Amino acid sequence: MRKIRTPYLLLLPGFAFLFTFFILPIINLAQTSTQTKIAGGDTGQYEQTLRFANYFDAFVENKEQFGRSFIYALIATLLALAISYPLAYAIAFKSGKYKNVLLVLVVAPFFTSFLLRTIAWKQILGEEGFVVPTLRTFGIISESTTLTSTSFAVVMGMTYNFLPFMTLPLFASIDRIDPRTLEASGDLYANGYTTFRKVTLPLSMPGVVAGTLLTFIPAAGDYVNAAILGSPNTKMLGNVIESRYFKVVDYPTAAALSFTLMAAILILVTLYIRKAGTEELV
Amino acid sequence: MVKASIEARGDLRLTRLTKTYGDFTAVDDLSLTIPKGSFFALLGPSGCGKTTTLRMIAGLEEPTAGSIHLGETDITTTKPYQRPINTVFQNYALFPHLTIFENIAFGLRRRGKSDVKEAVEKVLNLVELPHLAQRKPTQLSGGQQQRIALARAIVNRPALLLLDEPLGALDLKLRRQMQIELKWIQKEVGLTFVHVTHDQEEAMTMADTIAVMNEGQIEQMGSPADLYDNPETAYVANFLGQSNLIKGTISGNDGDSQIVDLYGQKISLPKSRSHAVDNSTYAGIRPEKFRISLLETPVKGNVLSGGKIEDVSYIGVSTQYQVEMPWGQELMVFEQNDDGVAPFKKGDAVNISWEPTFTFGLRGDEDATAGSEVAPEVLDEE
Numbered sequence: 164m165r166k167i168r169t170p171y172l173l174l175l176p177g178f179a180f181l182f183t184f185f186i187l188p189i190i191n192l193a194q195t196s197t198q199t200k201i202a203g204g205d206t207g208q209y210e211q212t213l214r215f216a217n218y219f220d221a222f223v224e225n226k227e228q229f230g231r232s233f234i235y236a237l238i239a240t241l242l243a244l245a246i247s248y249p250l251a252y253a254i255a256f257k258s259g260k261y262k263n264v265l266l267v268l269v270v271a272p273f274f275t276s277f278l279l280r281t282i283a284w285k286q287i288l289g290e291e292g293f294v295v296p297t298l299r300t301f302g303i304i305s306e307s308t309t310l311t312s313t314s315f316a317v318v319m320g321m322t323y324n325f326l327p328f329m330t331l332p333l334f335a336s337i338d339r340i341d342p343r344t345l346e347a348s349g350d351l352y353a354n355g356y357t358t359f360r361k362v363t364l365p366l367s368m369p370g371v372v373a374g375t376l377l378t379f380i381p382a383a384g385d386y387v388n389a390a391i392l393g394s395p396n397t398k399m400l401g402n403v404i405e406s407r408y409f410k411v412v413d414y415p416t417a418a419a420l421s422f423t424l425m426a427a428i429l430i431l432v433t434l435y436i437r438k439a440g441t442e443e444l445v
Numbered sequence: 446m447v448k449a450s451i452e453a454r455g456d457l458r459l460t461r462l463t464k465t466y467g468d469f470t471a472v473d474d475l476s477l478t479i480p481k482g483s484f485f486a487l488l489g490p491s492g493c494g495k496t497t498t499l500r501m502i503a504g505l506e507e508p509t510a511g512s513i514h515l516g517e518t519d520i521t522t523t524k525p526y527q528r529p530i531n532t533v534f535q536n537y538a539l540f541p542h543l544t545i546f547e548n549i550a551f552g553l554r555r556r557g558k559s560d561v562k563e564a565v566e567k568v569l570n571l572v573e574l575p576h577l578a579q580r581k582p583t584q585l586s587g588g589q590q591q592r593i594a595l596a597r598a599i600v601n602r603p604a605l606l607l608l609d610e611p612l613g614a615l616d617l618k619l620r621r622q623m624q625i626e627l628k629w630i631q632k633e634v635g636l637t638f639v640h641v642t643h644d645q646e647e648a649m650t651m652a653d654t655i656a657v658m659n660e661g662q663i664e665q666m667g668s669p670a671d672l673y674d675n676p677e678t679a680y681v682a683n684f685l686g687q688s689n690l691i692k693g694t695i696s697g698n699d700g701d702s703q704i705v706d707l708y709g710q711k712i713s714l715p716k717s718r719s720h721a722v723d724n725s726t727y728a729g730i731r732p733e734k735f736r737i738s739l740l741e742t743p744v745k746g747n748v749l750s751g752g753k754i755e756d757v758s759y760i761g762v763s764t765q766y767q768v769e770m771p772w773g774q775e776l777m778v779f780e781q782n783d784d785g786v787a788p789f790k791k792g793d794a795v796n797i798s799w800e801p802t803f804t805f806g807l808r809g810d811e812d813a814t815a816g817s818e819v820a821p822e823v824l825d826e827e
Binding site for chain 1: 451503504505524525526530531532534535536538539540541542551552555556597601
């Protein structure tokens with residue numbers, strides 16, 4: 164008897180926490196999403212009318228921000244992958260005794276607040292930073308072009324902020340590859356490029372999948388980067404939800420948007436994992 | 446250029462090959478020729494440079510100096526994938542994400558060979574594992590993985606097959622079985638095998654020619670029987686089996702033999718097996734060549750008298766004796782248990798005798814313990 168009960172007892176604190184802080188709020192959110200304004204009531208007073216059309220209205224009204232959320236998140240994820248893969252590869256295979264130092268450097272940004280680091284990007288991309296004058300000198304951007312308050316700035320901010328979430332799973336995955344399998348590939352007539360395509364990349368796929376998910380999911384729901392580095396023209400869904408909740412006090416729309424975003428991410432992620440077939444790669 | 450190197454065939458020739466890591470010299474001015482079609486073993490303890498030599502042949506390490514030729518083609522600086530050489534790695538290094546079939550097909554596909562399926566099936570039959578084609582490497586036992594690693598290499602019909610301690614991870618019984626199979630497969634496919642091992646028994650079972658390596662150099666090279674019966678140095682005498690080395694002085698000649706004085710007792714030693722450079726020498730006799738007899742029994746051949754049995758260990762097939770000689774040295778003697786009983790007891794006064802032709806002579810200025818202290822069981826070399 165005792166043996167059977169032990170695992171459940173061990174699971175209890177986790178379940179209790181998730182129930183209180185995840186399941187209950189989700190139920191509450193679901194209830195809110197189908198409410199409507201009480202006729203003649205004060206701001207923020209809503210009643211349950213099971214109006215599922217809230218979802219449709221919210222989506223139609225904000226489909227532009229919706230599309231932007233996914234496109235920005237996708238670009239940021241691909242950029243982060245392009246930057247992190249060589250980085251993680253170098254740390255895993257080429258860093259020797261500096262491996263741990265470099266890993267600490269990857270997570271070092273976490274020692275500073277997320278907000279501060281995002282605001283710092285405003286400086287970097289601002290008129291007085293070094294990026295804009297440099298790009299102007301080489302004629303890559305015209306004298307009148309600015310980088311702040313652009314979608315470029317938002318995507319760069321997101322790429323930067325989520326980089327460690329991409330690098331760490333990639334590193335964990337690449338570090339586990341036995342370097343002798345790479346030697347074996349070379350021994351079996353594969354040049355460097357073929358070895359990467361046929362051995363290194365397939366063996367690091369669990370890291371690629373984990374890293375892209377850990378980057379894409381929070382990036383799609385992010386609103387801080389768009390709020391600080393963007394303009395009204397670069398608003399993402401997170402910004403809409405935030406303003407509906409805190410500024411407009413339109414709880415049902417905010418809740419409906421939250422659910423739609425969650426569902427969309429869930430569907431995309433499921434399709435992606437199906438396609439990447441991670442279970443084959445352990 | 447690439448085409449030429451990948452199709453190179455012929456003897457493998459290492460010329461003055463050297464590899465240094467900082468101050469450490471792993472391979473020191475090594476020259477040797479491995480004839481096409483032979484089974485060649487590089488034998489030595491951990492850190493003797495044998496694996497480094499193998500990796501330079503494979504192209505996985507770049508030599509600091511010297512050259513590597515395959516037939517007439519210089520392959521010293523060609524990339525591993527441009528060499529007609531395949532390796533069976535120490536821990537197999539199978540591709541965990543590919544099936545056994547695709548593991549074996551890997552090299553064929555890279556070179557765009559046709560009839561991949563046929564070739565893979567043929568080699569799977571050769572290693573007797575055709576039913577495992579669709580499994581993943583992790584689903585196989587160590588012995589099966591070993592065979593697949595071998596199959597993955599020989600399916601390419603390389604000019605040269607390198608085996609880096611291929612049996613090191615297997616248990617003793619499986620190892621003995623694989624030794625015989627490897628030898629059989631080598632004969633069957635007719636490829637040149639270069640086998641690196643620290644296990645002298647493994648090298649002697651399989652190889653036509655063994656090069657004993659020590660500190661980055663070749664100590665002695667020859668057939669297994671040659672190395673065992675006529676070692677040129679104390680290192681080889683001790684590393685390959687066990688030896689009794691008795692200090693002596695060459696006191697004269699008798700036809701094809703030298704007369705050697707061992708602490709006042711004269712024995713004879715074939716000149717062809719004497720490697721002494723002056724009068725001082727070590728007479729070497731393998732423990733199983735000795736015969737023990739009680740003092741009153743008449744004996745022929747070389748005789749050393751005045752021995753006393755110090756220790757008797759019965760180990761089934763033979764009995765091992767430690768015999769203390771008048772000059773204080775303890776000699777090791779292995780006697781076959783032909784008659785089922787150990788006839789000598791501790792404390793018996795005995796003579797030791799042996800056929801003079803079994804004696805070999807080493808230089809008198811050698812360290813008689815060289816090669817006996819190394820631990821050949823250590824696997825993680827370099």
